Amino acid sequence: MNNKRKTNKKRVGIIGAGPSGLAQLRAFEAAKHAGLEVPEVVCFEKQSNWGGMWNYSWRTGVGKYGEPIHGSMYKYLWSNGPKECLEFSDYSFDEHFKKPISSYPPRPVLFDYIQGRIKKNKIRDYIRFDTTARWVNYNDETEKFEVVFDDLKIDKTYTEEFDYLVVASGHFSTPNMPYFKGIEQFPGQVMHAHDFRGADPYKDQDILIIGSSYSAEDIGVQCHKHGAKSVTLSYRSSPIGVNWPEGIKEVPLLTHFEDDIAHFKDGTTERYDAVIMCTGYQHKFPFLPDEFRLKTKNNLYPDHLYKGVFYNNLPKLIFLGMQDQYYTFNMFDAQAWVARDFMMDRMEMPSKRERRVDIDRWLEDNDKLENSFDHVDFQSAYIKDLLSLSDYPDFNVDEVGVMFKEWLKDKDENILTYRDKTFKSVVTGTMAETHHTEWMDEMDDSKERYLYQ
Amino acid sequence: MNNKRKTNKKRVGIIGAGPSGLAQLRAFEAAKHAGLEVPEVVCFEKQSNWGGMWNYSWRTGVGKYGEPIHGSMYKYLWSNGPKECLEFSDYSFDEHFKKPISSYPPRPVLFDYIQGRIKKNKIRDYIRFDTTARWVNYNDETEKFEVVFDDLKIDKTYTEEFDYLVVASGHFSTPNMPYFKGIEQFPGQVMHAHDFRGADPYKDQDILIIGSSYSAEDIGVQCHKHGAKSVTLSYRSSPIGVNWPEGIKEVPLLTHFEDDIAHFKDGTTERYDAVIMCTGYQHKFPFLPDEFRLKTKNNLYPDHLYKGVFYNNLPKLIFLGMQDQYYTFNMFDAQAWVARDFMMDRMEMPSKRERRVDIDRWLEDNDKLENSFDHVDFQSAYIKDLLSLSDYPDFNVDEVGVMFKEWLKDKDENILTYRDKTFKSVVTGTMAETHHTEWMDEMDDSKERYLYQ
Ligand SMILES: Cc1cc2nc3c(=O)[nH]c(=O)nc-3n(C[C@H](O)[C@H](O)[C@H](O)COP(=O)(O)OP(=O)(O)OC[C@H]3O[C@@H](n4cnc5c(N)ncnc54)[C@H](O)[C@@H]3O)c2cc1C
Ligand SMILES: Cc1cc2nc3c(=O)[nH]c(=O)nc-3n(C[C@H](O)[C@H](O)[C@H](O)COP(=O)(O)OP(=O)(O)OC[C@H]3O[C@@H](n4cnc5c(N)ncnc54)[C@H](O)[C@@H]3O)c2cc1C
Ligand SMILES: NC(=O)c1ccc[n+]([C@@H]2O[C@H](COP(=O)([O-])OP(=O)(O)OC[C@H]3O[C@@H](n4cnc5c(N)ncnc54)[C@H](OP(=O)(O)O)[C@@H]3O)[C@@H](O)[C@H]2O)c1
Ligand SMILES: NC(=O)c1ccc[n+]([C@@H]2O[C@H](COP(=O)([O-])OP(=O)(O)OC[C@H]3O[C@@H](n4cnc5c(N)ncnc54)[C@H](OP(=O)(O)O)[C@@H]3O)[C@@H](O)[C@H]2O)c1
Numbered sequence: 084m085n086n087k088r089k090t091n092k093k094r095v096g097i098i099g100a101g102p103s104g105l106a107q108l109r110a111f112e113a114a115k116h117a118g119l120e121v122p123e124v125v126c127f128e129k130q131s132n133w134g135g136m137w138n139y140s141w142r143t144g145v146g147k148y149g150e151p152i153h154g155s156m157y158k159y160l161w162s163n164g165p166k167e168c169l170e171f172s173d174y175s176f177d178e179h180f181k182k183p184i185s186s187y188p189p190r191p192v193l194f195d196y197i198q199g200r201i202k203k204n205k206i207r208d209y210i211r212f213d214t215t216a217r218w219v220n221y222n223d224e225t226e227k228f229e230v231v232f233d234d235l236k237i238d239k240t241y242t243e244e245f246d247y248l249v250v251a252s253g254h255f256s257t258p259n260m261p262y263f264k265g266i267e268q269f270p271g272q273v274m275h276a277h278d279f280r281g282a283d284p285y286k287d288q289d290i291l292i293i294g295s296s297y298s299a300e301d302i303g304v305q306c307h308k309h310g311a312k313s314v315t316l317s318y319r320s321s322p323i324g325v326n327w328p329e330g331i332k333e334v335p336l337l338t339h340f341e342d343d344i345a346h347f348k349d350g351t352t353e354r355y356d357a358v359i360m361c362t363g364y365q366h367k368f369p370f371l372p373d374e375f376r377l378k379t380k381n382n383l384y385p386d387h388l389y390k391g392v393f394y395n396n397l398p399k400l401i402f403l404g405m406q407d408q409y410y411t412f413n414m415f416d417a418q419a420w421v422a423r424d425f426m427m428d429r430m431e432m433p434s435k436r437e438r439r440v441d442i443d444r445w446l447e448d449n450d451k452l453e454n455s456f457d458h459v460d461f462q463s464a465y466i467k468d469l470l471s472l473s474d475y476p477d478f479n480v481d482e483v484g485v486m487f488k489e490w491l492k493d494k495d496e497n498i499l500t501y502r503d504k505t506f507k508s509v510v511t512g513t514m515a516e517t518h519h520t521e522w523m524d525e526m527d528d529s530k531e532r533y534l535y536q
Numbered sequence: 537m538n539n540k541r542k543t544n545k546k547r548v549g550i551i552g553a554g555p556s557g558l559a560q561l562r563a564f565e566a567a568k569h570a571g572l573e574v575p576e577v578v579c580f581e582k583q584s585n586w587g588g589m590w591n592y593s594w595r596t597g598v599g600k601y602g603e604p605i606h607g608s609m610y611k612y613l614w615s616n617g618p619k620e621c622l623e624f625s626d627y628s629f630d631e632h633f634k635k636p637i638s639s640y641p642p643r644p645v646l647f648d649y650i651q652g653r654i655k656k657n658k659i660r661d662y663i664r665f666d667t668t669a670r671w672v673n674y675n676d677e678t679e680k681f682e683v684v685f686d687d688l689k690i691d692k693t694y695t696e697e698f699d700y701l702v703v704a705s706g707h708f709s710t711p712n713m714p715y716f717k718g719i720e721q722f723p724g725q726v727m728h729a730h731d732f733r734g735a736d737p738y739k740d741q742d743i744l745i746i747g748s749s750y751s752a753e754d755i756g757v758q759c760h761k762h763g764a765k766s767v768t769l770s771y772r773s774s775p776i777g778v779n780w781p782e783g784i785k786e787v788p789l790l791t792h793f794e795d796d797i798a799h800f801k802d803g804t805t806e807r808y809d810a811v812i813m814c815t816g817y818q819h820k821f822p823f824l825p826d827e828f829r830l831k832t833k834n835n836l837y838p839d840h841l842y843k844g845v846f847y848n849n850l851p852k853l854i855f856l857g858m859q860d861q862y863y864t865f866n867m868f869d870a871q872a873w874v875a876r877d878f879m880m881d882r883m884e885m886p887s888k889r890e891r892r893v894d895i896d897r898w899l900e901d902n903d904k905l906e907n908s909f910d911h912v913d914f915q916s917a918y919i920k921d922l923l924s925l926s927d928y929p930d931f932n933v934d935e936v937g938v939m940f941k942e943w944l945k946d947k948d949e950n951i952l953t954y955r956d957k958t959f960k961s962v963v964t965g966t967m968a969e970t971h972h973t974e975w976m977d978e979m980d981d982s983k984e985r986y987l988y989q
Contacts, residue, residue: 141720142713144597144604144731149710149820151597151604217822218671218684231671233822240826257602260595267594270736272725278597283723284810357737367602369670369686373693 093122095426096230096245098216098370100128101135102197102412103404104251106419108206110475113173114423122246122426127232129153129215133201135253137194143278148235150215153256155364158281159309159528160190163301165490167506167515168483169412172476174200175510180534185518187502189528197412216370219248221397228400230370247426250368251403251415254381257367260360261293265340272357276302279359282309289313289354291345293337294361295323302361304498307331308523315355317347325498366405375400381407383461384449389438390472391445391465392418393425398432401425409462409487413478417466420473430472459487479509499523546575548879549683549698551669551823553581554588555650555865556857557704559872561659563928566626567876569657575699575879580685582606582668586654588706590647596731601688603668606709608817611734612762612981613643616754618943620959620968621936622865625929627653628963633987638971640955642981650865669823672701674850681853683823700879703821704856704868707834710820713813714746718793725810729755732812735762742766742807744798746790747814748776755814757951760784761976768808770800778951819858828853834860836914837902842891843925844898844918845871846878851885854878862915862940866931870919873926883925912940932962952976 095111097104104126111121129150132138140146140154162169165186170176176184179199184192201207211232217240218231228248233240258275266273272284276298282305290311292299295318303314307330314331316323322333335348346352366385368376375394379385385405387395394400401422404415424430433441445465452458463484470477486506493501502522505515518525518533548564550557557579564574582603585591593599593607615622618639623629629637632652637645654660664685670693671684681701686693711728719726725737729751735758743764745752748771756767760783767784769776775786788801799805819838821829828847832838838858840848847853854875857868877883886894898918905911916937923930939959946954955975958968971978971986 139720141726143726144713144728145711147713147715149818149822215822231825233826238826238829238831258598260597260600262600267592270734272737273594273596273733275597280726281723284725365602369602369668372684373686373691376691378691 093246093426094244095122095124095247095249096228096243097124097126097249097251099135099251099253100126100130100133100210100212101251101253101404102137103135103253103415103419104128104249105133105197105201105206106412106415107249107251107403107422108209109173109201109204109416110419110423112204112206113420114427119427124209125243126210127214127216128210128212129235131212133207133210133212134194134197136255137190137197139190139194141280143280148213150235151256153253155255155277155279156190157279157302157305158283159305159526160301161502161522161528162187162189162193163297164409164411165486165504165506165515166193166196167508168410168486168490170478170508170510171200171412171416172478172510173416174203175513176508177511177513183513183516184534186504186506186515187518187522189530189533191528191530192533195530216252219371219375221372221375221400226399247399247401249401249403249422250371250377252368254366254405255364257365258360259363259365261362263293263337263339265342266358268342269340269358270343271355274357274359276359276361277364282306282311285357286310287312288356290315291337291353291355291358292316292361293358294363295319295321295333296361296363298363299323299361300325300494300498302359303331308499309526315345315353317345325495328499377402377405379405382449383407383452383458384442384445384465386442386446389433389442390418390421390469392422393432393438395435395438395442398425398438406462406465409459410466410483413483414462414466414469417469417473417475420475421469424473455491456488459484459491463487482509546699546879547697548575548577548700548702549681549696550577550579550702550704552588552704552706553579553583553586553663553665554704554706554857555590556588556706556868556872557581557702558586558650558654558659559865559868560702560704560856560875561662562626562654562657562869563872563876565657565659566873567880572880577662578696579663580667580669581663581665582688584665586660586663586665587647587650589708590643590650592643592647594733596733601666603688604709606706608708608730608732609643610732610755610758611736612758612979613754614955614975614981615640615642615646616750617862617864618939618957618959618968619646620961621939621943622863623931623961623963624653624865624869625931625963626869627656628966629961630964630966636966636969637987639957639959639968640971640975642983642986644981644983645986648983669705672824672828674825674828674853679852700852700854702854702856702875703824703830705821707819707858708817710818711813712816712818714815716746716790716792718795719811721795722793722811723796724808727810727812729812729814730817735759735764738810739763740765741809743768744790744806744808744811745769745814746811747816748772748774748786749814749816751814751816752776753778753947753951755812756784761952762979768798768806770798778948781952830855830858832858835902836860836905836911837895837898837918839895839899842886842895843871843874843922845875846885846891848888848891848895851878851891859915859918862912863919863936866936867915867919867922870922870926870928873928874922877926908944909941912937912944916940935962 213236215233217233220229227244258277316333317337666689668686670686673682680697711730738759769786
């Protein structure tokens with residue numbers, strides 16, 4: 084509306100147009116819609132499209148312009164949690180799809196849903212695509228961030244200044260890939276989950292997967308579903324421990340390889356055709372000076388972030404979505420609305436010491452968690468805390484917590500059929516439809532087949 | 537020797553400790569040995585060891601610290617040119633191995649040779665390993681390069697200043713990966729040569745290779761040697777055109793995929809298990825502002841480089857090894873010696889205009905080249921020009937040119953046996969030994985087997 088560039092307007096830079104970065108844009112757009120004056124906002128996205136992880140890439144390694152590929156998703160990826168646990172409270176599934184759909188949609192369908200909200204709000208103009216944030220300098224004198232960007236399409240670098248910097252670059256892109264003795268001589272393919280693009284190449288093969296978290300579980304099940312001869316999951320701390328079907332088993336950690344033979348901690352050995360390391364990701368911020376890098380493992384409450392978003396040493400540096408995630412889209416929203424209010428001077432920032440006390444309280448609680456149910460409760464409490472701080476439309480967090488626990492039980496019972504279950508929306512009250520085809524028989528993950536057949 | 541840090545000493549920063557960066561260190565070491573005062577030199581290498589491409593990594597994608605993997609070499613890689621064409625003229629194969637060896641050694645043997653010269657000259661102390669050059673700023677006022685480094689091991693960034701910056705970061709690391717319609721749906725593995733780590737996984741498979749240069753040729757032959765069922769090479773401009781053995785063939789360019797079926801320009805179609813794109817690499821300098829980036833295709837005389845090394849707009853910015861390469865180690869040496877002399881004020885730098893005229897002359901000649909023999913002659917002329925500018929020990933370039941042409945003919949005749957031929961060293965006059973096993977029967981590329989069996 085207001086085309087005049089006011090020189091005294093604050094500037095906000097957002098790095099990344101995945102669900103978190105888009106949530107931040109949406110939060111500002113909501114304020115503007117409510118008649119408030121918002122800062123000048125620019126979002127920088129290294130991919131050619133928005134959606135972050137959900138923007139599937141067939142490529143691995145580096146992309147067209149030589150930048151590391153961000154995407155870790157693969158063909159036939161379906162939501163691994165009920166969609167009712169991530170629903171935007173300001174844009175329901177009903178509003179988008181105009182009819183009830185199942186609780187576990189495939190990737191293209193969730194991508195479509197993410198796009199629906201932002202298309203509705205004309206957010207594309209804020210985003211500079213094919214642009215990598217290369218290096219950030221914080222100028223102590225001007226108190227501004229000087230950010231070097233690389234416009235990949237025209238191979239041009241330039242610097243811009245911001246009063247606030249929102250880092251929404253994700254943390255499931257840079258593989259953590261441990262070394263195991265003898266792996267250099269393993270004759271088959273060795274890859275990280277990040278480079279997995281679908282289970283087809285593993286038909287009739289014996290597959291070794293390292294890890295015991297979501298990627299290990301889902302990639303294991305995918306390989307099984309698409310015809311692998313056998314799948315072995317090798318765990319470090321503890322097995323996933325669900326009721327595995329015949330053809331999938333869990334064993335203790337790999338110790339080393341001799342050619343194509345894997346040796347495990349319990350003394351057993353087995354031959355494999357390929358190895359897929361589902362060993363998690365690193366929080367990696369190559370564009371930040373190390374004093375501003377969030378240095379953390381994947382966990383529910385990374386240290387140094389007040390309310391899980393404000394970098395305690397410099398709260399104008401904001402991180403979104405850096406937590407391990409039960410809640411996803413709705414959590415990013417809740418964070419982005421709080422961050423927006425701070426950037427619009429609508430939220431008072433406590434002193435550094437007070438912030439530290441608050442962080443420490445969460446860290447102590449986090450330390451006490453014992454099982455997945457505790458994790459769910461902890462993250463639910465965090466979401467409630469965020470919701471209390473902004474006008475992001477409230478939703479029934481306790482009810483979502485109950486759904487998460489239901490989901491955990493469903494997986495324990497039958498890892499091959501849990502995606503056939505249905506849940507009720509806390510946003511609209513709509514009960515999900517049963518999908519036309521059972522998940523184990525559904526080999527097509529296209530939106531067309533999902534919605535119209 | 538001189539431990540006092542003289543504040544007026546010039547500082548030289550070198551990015552990369554591959555053959556080119558090591559050549560630069562060796563050049564300074566030679567000057568020091570001759571009693572000259574040399575600048576303070578620091579070399580930064582993102583890998584944990586030196587050797588660049590020759591430092592084999594089993595990893596693909598990103599490394600331990602999340603940086604893009606540099607290495608493109610693979611198991612069973614043997615020199616694809618006679619070692620007599622790359623011999624250091626100040627450190628012969630005889631000096632290193634103490635006995636004649638064959639003309640086409642495997643990677644570990646050439647790696648050993650590279651190391652021999654630098655170990656002899658105690659060069660390790662100049663190098664900071666596990667350190668990535670992150671961002672370069674040229675300060676017009678101080679006329680110094682301010683370079684941000686990232687010490688990956690301790691996750692720490694810091695800035696240092698240099699009077700001269702030598703970019704020796706290689707240009708066969710960042711894949712050029714074209715898109716072909718339908719490739720997202722190809723069910724098998726799709727990878728770039730950069731991520732190829734050996735032919736074993738392709739046993740009994742039908743392999744499609746895109747490209748018609750060195751990688752296509754060698755990876756095709758490797759797959760054939762290690763038991764692929766069939767290898768198809770698909771070319772864009774022109775076929776490699778050697779006498780292919782049964783099991784390898786060349787076809788025109790791929791147009792698109794339908795599932796696992798490839799369609800080619802000549803209307804033929806064929807089913808494949810896997811696709812390996814041998815489609816070359818990008819010159820990529822993410823750490824440089826775009827005005828200092830060398831923007832070029834892979835060719836024998838990239839524009840903007842005086843004598844193939846000095847960036848014409850700012851000759852204190854020096855690029856090594858950026859050419860397409862017939863000559864390799866000896867060319868990097870010849871370049872590094874000239875670069876050193878400029879950095880030690882022992883070489884006069886002509887005016888920008890004069891440099892431009894010189895560059896243009898080479899570009900014109902380059903434009904006229906018609907075939908591989910012309911290419912060899914052109915690069916030989918370039919080497920001679922370099923040798924005339926420094927005291928790098930002379931060698932018989934014409935004789936090396938003759939060997940290159942012999943090599944080209946050998947490959948044309950029989951692509952499976954050319955590595956069994958032998959050549960005579962222009963440095964020592966030694967005739968190479970015939971290897972104990974014919975290349976097609978030699979499945980072990982270890983140094984131990986090569987040297988001692
Ligand atoms: C394999 C996999 C499956 C998943 N499945 C589910 C699921 O089923 N349900 C669910 O709710 N969640 C799932 N997730 C979690 C997923 O991380 C979140 O849903 C969500 O994508 C996180 O959003 P984000 O915006 O924080 O990060 P991302 O989605 O990772 O987006 C970050 C964006 O930042 C950009 N970027 C990064 N660096 C730069 C830079 N230097 N300059 C410019 N741009 C940059 C990237 O290109 C990307 O677009 C999955 C994650 C993975 C890895
Ligand atoms: C598959 C393959 C096979 C080859 N086979 C042969 C052969 O048989 N014979 C032959 O003579 N040549 C061969 N070559 C050519 C090879 O490129 C040269 O032999 C030689 O390695 C080039 O040396 P370089 O130092 O210029 O670059 P590289 O060897 O590529 O070394 C560059 C170094 O810079 C480092 N680096 C890059 N970016 C940064 C950064 N930002 N910060 C710090 N360090 C950085 C890298 O880690 C690397 O160590 C082959 C090349 C390839 C790709
Ligand atoms: N929609 C889907 O179907 C789907 C599919 C895949 C992933 N995802 C999402 O992707 C995200 C990332 O999940 P993730 O499983 O990749 O990462 P993760 O949850 O961080 O788990 C990392 C795993 O790697 C193991 N590990 C780490 N280092 C190891 C080592 N040195 N040796 C052996 N094991 C090691 C860990 O074991 P310890 O327990 O011992 O630490 C853990 O099991 C999650 O948000 C998940 O929901 C979704
Ligand atoms: N020691 C060894 O055995 C060995 C093995 C492999 C590589 N190497 C070395 O590695 C270096 C790089 O060689 P390289 O072969 O990878 O790269 P290269 O020599 O630059 O060749 C690139 C190839 O890709 C083709 N190409 C590019 N874009 C394409 C597209 N869009 N569609 C189809 N084809 C496309 C080019 O075709 P056009 O001709 O049409 O441009 C060309 O054939 C060389 O120095 C080589 O010596 C050595």
